[in-house]
Structures are given as structure tokens and as C-alpha cells.
Amino acid sequence: MSTVPERLSKLRELMVRDGIDYYIVPTADFHQSEYVGEHFTARKYITGFSGSAGTAMIDAKEARLWTDGRYFIQAADQLEGTTVELMKMGQPGVPTLTEHLKQVVKPGEVIGFDGRVVSMGEGQGYEAVADAKEARIVYTCDLIDEIWTDRPPLSEEPAFALELQYAGETTAEKLTRIREAMKENQATVHVVTTLDDICWTLNMRGNDIEYFPLVLSYAIVTMDEYHLYIQESKLSEEMKAAFAKDKVVLHPYNDIYEDVKKYGAGESLLVDAKNLNYALYNNLSKDAKRVEKANPEIRFKAIKNATEIENIRQAQIKDSVAHVRFMKWLKENIGKEEITELSAAAKMDSFREEMGNFISPSFEPICSFGAHAAIVHYAPSPETDIPLGMDGFFLTDTGAGFKEGSTDITRTYALGNITRQMKEDFTLVAISNLSLANAVFMKGCNGVNLDSYTRKPFWDRRLNFNHGTGHGVGYLLNIHEGPAGIRWRYVAGDTEPFEAGMVITDEPGRYIEGAYGIRLENELLVCEDELNEFGQFMRFDVITYVPFDLDAIIPEFMTEEERKLLNTYHQSVFEKVSPHLNEEEKEWLARYTRAV
Structure with a gap:
């Protein structure tokens, strides 16, 4: 090599x-x-x-x-x-x-x-x-x-249909909304190259990118047809028949580069400058009018419908049960048998598989012990895999793709004895996470407005973490999904106002290079709160139910209000998860969700 x-x-x-x-x-x-x-x-x-x-x-x-x-x-x-x-x-x-x-x-x-x-x-x-x-x-x-003489070929994995019981909206209904947005923007043609937007519209999923159930494809949307550019062998006869009913016309994958040239004088093309590739952009007719705006599908798919929300809640319960069983297994077996970063990730997924409708991890597992956890997005490989030891932190940032939706959860576990400083850092991250989760804010706020809820506990101590606080989560699509995110710097296309039905992560962290890393991540559902003379208030509903490791919490490091927030969260964890556990598991969970 x-x-x-x-x-x-x-x-x-x-x-x-x-x-x-x-x-x-x-x-x-x-x-x-x-x-x-x-x-x-x-x-x-x-x-x-x-x-x-x-x-x-x-x-x-x-x-x-x-x-x-x-x-x-x-x-x-x-x-x-x-x-x-x-x-x-x-x-x-x-x-x-x-x-x-x-x-x-x-x-x-x-x-x-x-x-x-x-x-x-x-x-x-x-x-x-x-x-x-x-x-x-x-x-x-x-x-x-x-x-690159041994370059891997393009994927030829088959696609599959996401049934209405999971998608909650038909392709026809979605196309109606897309075409209404085109009319509002005075566009006659909409060129789409983003895989998640296409898969969402067509209720189609696949396996062309590891961990992300997407299908390599392009699309051109007109007012009466949806032109799909895809390797046709990926589609079953049933999918082709369903597409035909919705006037989805199939074309070879690469034909779009020539076909876009057909839309010239008299046409108005809606294109997303951030997502359209430069080669395709240069093939657009110079005679056509261009409307350069974000794909309307981005906002549509970010606001989950009622069916998706109910399914996502079920997926979160499943993943939370799997996490609790993993946490119990880890605490009881560390030091008794060799557990490595990779074998721990595999064990986590084995608990998920037991929950049913599990498709695959929703992204590459980030399982890191000791100094590896200070590398924010470290992913173990056979070359870097190390055994978990005692007297340290083990961080797991993993997710599941269930038919009911995707999850993204990070927990950090104390193994053996850890220092007072490590506990203080862990408690600080927990305080930060709970602060954002309990925010109440006005409709129209975005992640830049709210990020200070998370960072104030850090900034008060002249500390910071060098990554965003939260991102949107797709429904069996991309695990990072716009247009809303949480960060203190403005980033175009990632800091749009929160809308009810969006799912956002809450994941502050503390990283000591060469020593350890801590991150605690929950998913939040954006909800409407009270409407009064001041306007529409908004809040978050925490939909992840996994304990924050009390072995690493210093209660006296927290204010009375912060302890109350932790105890309330842990009470909800027990209420949501315990009905799915046996008596031994319930007893163990009661200990790790006890009031402090």
C-alpha cells in the first residue's frame, strides 16, 4: 500500500x-x-x-x-x-x-x-x-x-420503501407541499441533489452510505412530474409501480448533467447554492432564471409530523432501555473480563438488536476510553482499539437506526475510582446539559440565542468546549440535519429559528487532552408552551431517558435548583424505562436514578 x-x-x-x-x-x-x-x-x-x-x-x-x-x-x-x-x-x-x-x-x-x-x-x-x-x-x-488504483466502486445496494406507518405522509402529499413552495418562489423547475431531501420526499431508504440509509440519486421536480436519476436496479418492481402512480419518471443516474440543459428560456430554476455541485451548476442553461434558495424539503423534513414524533418517542424508549442494560452490564463486568472500545460498541448494538426493528447504527460509533475521549470525534479502529481500564472515564457517543427513527445519545461512565477534579468536570457537563434542556424561550429564537444556556456554566469558570452544542436529527436520514442547530457562532443554514416538531441534540462536553473526555447528550423535542399577551413561548421536551452516572456526580457542587433538575430528569428516566425491565434491572436503575 x-x-x-x-x-x-x-x-x-x-x-x-x-x-x-x-x-x-x-x-x-x-x-x-x-x-x-x-x-x-x-x-x-x-x-x-x-x-x-x-x-x-x-x-x-x-x-x-x-x-x-x-x-x-x-x-x-x-x-x-x-x-x-x-x-x-x-x-x-x-x-x-x-x-x-x-x-x-x-x-x-x-x-x-x-x-x-x-x-x-x-x-x-x-x-x-x-x-x-x-x-x-x-x-x-x-x-x-x-x-487511486483500487478505488472502491459506487454502491449498488438495493433501496427499500419506508412504509406510511413510519413516514406519516405520502409522497403525493409531500410533492404537493414542494410544488406550493416552488410557486411561492416563482419557480417552474426545482433541481435537487441532496440525498436526504430526495429520500424523504419519496419515502425511500437504502444503504449507499455506511450507517446512513440513503440512496445515490438526483431529482428534477416540475409541476407535473418528478424526474428521479438513479441506478434503476436498486429499485424493486413494487417501488417502481408506486413511483409511477406519483408520476416519478426514472432516468439513469448520470443523465442529469445533460438533462438540466433542457430547461432554458422561460423556465425559473429553484436551486440550493450550498448543496448543488459546481459541475451541475455550470450545466444549467444561462437562459433560465435562477432562484437560489435553500431546498424547501430541508425545513419540511426537519419539522416532524405527528406519526414521526410518536415513532421517534418509541425509538428513544427502545434505545434508552438498551443503554440502561449496557450501563448495568458495563458497571458489573469491568475488571472481570476484557472489554475494549470496539467490543463495547458491539455489545451496545447487541442490546439494541434485542429491541426489534433495529436496522443499523445511525453513525460510526464513538467509543473512547481515557485519553481517546479527549479526541471529540474519535472512532475506534482495529489499529487504535484499546481495553477499558479502571479509574477512568469511558465515553460512548452512539446511535441507532430503528424503523421508528434514528437516535443519537452520548454518555460518559465512571469506571473504578476517579479523581475529585474528574467528578467536578462531569458535574459541570451535567449542569450545562440540564440548563439547556429546561430553557423556556420565545418563538423565533434560534440556537445562537439559546447556546448561552449551555455555555454559561462553562463561561462562568472561564472554560469552553470547542464544538457546537446541538444539531437536528433526521428520521432514518442524516444524523446531522438542518436547518436548526445550537452554537454560539452564527452559521448560515444551521441557525434557523426553532419550530415545534424539530428534534435537536443537547451535548456539551469537557475535554482534557491526553487525559480524558466527558460528553452528555440527550435529544430534545421542540414544543410550544404558553401563548399569552407577550407572544408564543417555547420549550424543550427531553426524549432521551438514560441516567447521568451518579458515580461521577458531586451533589454539593450543584445548586439546589440544579440538583432539582437532575432529580426530576432521573425520575422521568425511571418512569419511562422501568416498565420495560425485569426486577433485577429495575432495582439497579432505581439506584442510579435516586434523588441526590
Whole structure:
């Protein structure tokens, strides 16, 4: 197997051949997915960094990787010896990729990339840099494909239909809503490339991206037809018949690049600049009017319908029962048998499988002991897997994909004896989590407004955590779902106001590099509260029912009100979960949900 320096050397040879001075390799597929299938892990191949977010840029002498705070520790470790320099996004003195290009590009030089894996917005940004520098771009080159001789092929996994009892809304009903949104935006055609938006609309799921039940596809929506671009062999005859009733017309997967050219003068195209890839954008007719707005499906699918909400509550109960059984097993067996990060993740999923309707984990398990837990998104591999020891923290950030919905839960468990400082840090994270969960706010607030509920306990102590506080959760789609999120910095497209029916995570953390990490994550359902003369108030309903490990809580470190919040939460955990447990398990849960 070739090394990263060897791959970079081969890439630079091709860059010289094609006259490219700067080559950009993002983390994306043709659909701007956050997580991608193995065929699309080009950035991992050329840098060695395996995190889910990051962009590489290679020139004749240097290679750089931009990634965010979740991955600083992991990236620094994986890039060691590769000659790739880590660029810590958002840190003082660190330019963005675009800013760096502005500094280094010279007149006549060429910026190259595969336009199918670069978003329309990003491509326009590179285009602007090239124009300003009297340089140019080439977006039709997939140089990684030329050197990646054993590249995995595109997935051919079959798709499946999500029944109405789980989806809660028919494809016909969803298309009516989409077309109403098109009319409101004065659009006659809607080009869709995002996999979760397409799968949500068609009540279709698949297995083209590990952990995420999505299907590689594109769509063009008109006022009377839905043109689906997909490998037809993925669809059963029953699915094809159902699609035909809804006037879903099937086309070969790659035909969209030519077909979009047909919509010219007199047409108005609704496109999402953040999600449409740059190559497809350049194939749109220059004669058509363009309406550049977020896909309406994004907001529609974020606000869960009544059927989805009821199903999600059932999924959360299932996963909470599995977590309680896992926690009991872990506490009772640590030190008696060897348990590793990977075997613990497998044990967690075995408890989930017992609950029924389990499809797969909803994302790659993050199970980390000791110093590994300080790496925010560390995922164990056979090469990094270590045994769980005593006198430390074990963090599990895992999720389940049930037919009833997806879950995302993080717990940190105290194993053996831990220090007073570790307990104080754990208690601080619990206080932070409970503070947000109990927020009451006005309709119209977003995650930027509310993030201070979570961070105030940290900021009061001049502390912080270097990641967002929460994200939306898809229904058997992406585990990270817009348009609402919780963070203190404004991020376009991820900080929209909360609406009743949205599901948001609440996941503060404390990380001590080289020692331990703590994160506690629940899912919250956004609900309407009181309506009075001041307006519509909103609140959260916690729908995750797993104890915060009382072995790591210092009650006297909490105020009376904070202890009350913890006790109330633990009371609800016992009430929701205990009916599904045997007597021994109930007795154990009663001990770990006792009032403090």
C-alpha cells in the first residue's frame, strides 16, 4: 500500500502534466453529503486524515488540510509523517482556504478540482479568487481517481420503501407541499441533489452510505412530474409501480448533467447554492432564471409530523432501555473480563438488536476510553482499539437506526475510582446539559440565542468546549440535519429559528487532552408552551431517558435548583424505562436514578 507522501508525489506529477498549480480535495460526494461512501473518501486517501470534515489543498511544495475543532487532536495525530500541514479552522491567525488562495495564487496560475464534489457556492468562491488574481480554474479533473488504483466502486445496494406507518405522509402529499413552495418562489423547475431531501420526499431508504440509509440519486421536480436519476436496479418492481402512480419518471443516474440543459428560456430554476455541485451548476442553461434558495424539503423534513414524533418517542424508549442494560452490564463486568472500545460498541448494538426493528447504527460509533475521549470525534479502529481500564472515564457517543427513527445519545461512565477534579468536570457537563434542556424561550429564537444556556456554566469558570452544542436529527436520514442547530457562532443554514416538531441534540462536553473526555447528550423535542399577551413561548421536551452516572456526580457542587433538575430528569428516566425491565434491572436503575 502506498504512503501519503508517495500519493502526493504522484498527484503532483499529474498536476504538472495538466498545468494545475493548486489542487483542492474536499470531503464530499456528488451530493454534498456530510458523510460519504467509500468511493468518495478521496481526501482521506490523499492525506491520511479519516475525520468526517475537512478540505485538502495541494500545491507543488506543500499540502494543507483544513478541519474544525472536533478533529484537531485526531488530525494532528493522523497527519504526523505525511508532510500534510494541519490548518485549524477558526483559530487566531489561521486563514480560511479561500483566504489562503488569495494570498498565494499568482496571475496565470490554475486552481483545479473535481466540480462534482465541490458545492456551487464553494466553486463560485474559487472562481472569484481566480478572477481577482487573473488566474483560472479547471473543474473537470478527478486526479485522485487516476492514482487511486483500487478505488472502491459506487454502491449498488438495493433501496427499500419506508412504509406510511413510519413516514406519516405520502409522497403525493409531500410533492404537493414542494410544488406550493416552488410557486411561492416563482419557480417552474426545482433541481435537487441532496440525498436526504430526495429520500424523504419519496419515502425511500437504502444503504449507499455506511450507517446512513440513503440512496445515490438526483431529482428534477416540475409541476407535473418528478424526474428521479438513479441506478434503476436498486429499485424493486413494487417501488417502481408506486413511483409511477406519483408520476416519478426514472432516468439513469448520470443523465442529469445533460438533462438540466433542457430547461432554458422561460423556465425559473429553484436551486440550493450550498448543496448543488459546481459541475451541475455550470450545466444549467444561462437562459433560465435562477432562484437560489435553500431546498424547501430541508425545513419540511426537519419539522416532524405527528406519526414521526410518536415513532421517534418509541425509538428513544427502545434505545434508552438498551443503554440502561449496557450501563448495568458495563458497571458489573469491568475488571472481570476484557472489554475494549470496539467490543463495547458491539455489545451496545447487541442490546439494541434485542429491541426489534433495529436496522443499523445511525453513525460510526464513538467509543473512547481515557485519553481517546479527549479526541471529540474519535472512532475506534482495529489499529487504535484499546481495553477499558479502571479509574477512568469511558465515553460512548452512539446511535441507532430503528424503523421508528434514528437516535443519537452520548454518555460518559465512571469506571473504578476517579479523581475529585474528574467528578467536578462531569458535574459541570451535567449542569450545562440540564440548563439547556429546561430553557423556556420565545418563538423565533434560534440556537445562537439559546447556546448561552449551555455555555454559561462553562463561561462562568472561564472554560469552553470547542464544538457546537446541538444539531437536528433526521428520521432514518442524516444524523446531522438542518436547518436548526445550537452554537454560539452564527452559521448560515444551521441557525434557523426553532419550530415545534424539530428534534435537536443537547451535548456539551469537557475535554482534557491526553487525559480524558466527558460528553452528555440527550435529544430534545421542540414544543410550544404558553401563548399569552407577550407572544408564543417555547420549550424543550427531553426524549432521551438514560441516567447521568451518579458515580461521577458531586451533589454539593450543584445548586439546589440544579440538583432539582437532575432529580426530576432521573425520575422521568425511571418512569419511562422501568416498565420495560425485569426486577433485577429495575432495582439497579432505581439506584442510579435516586434523588441526590
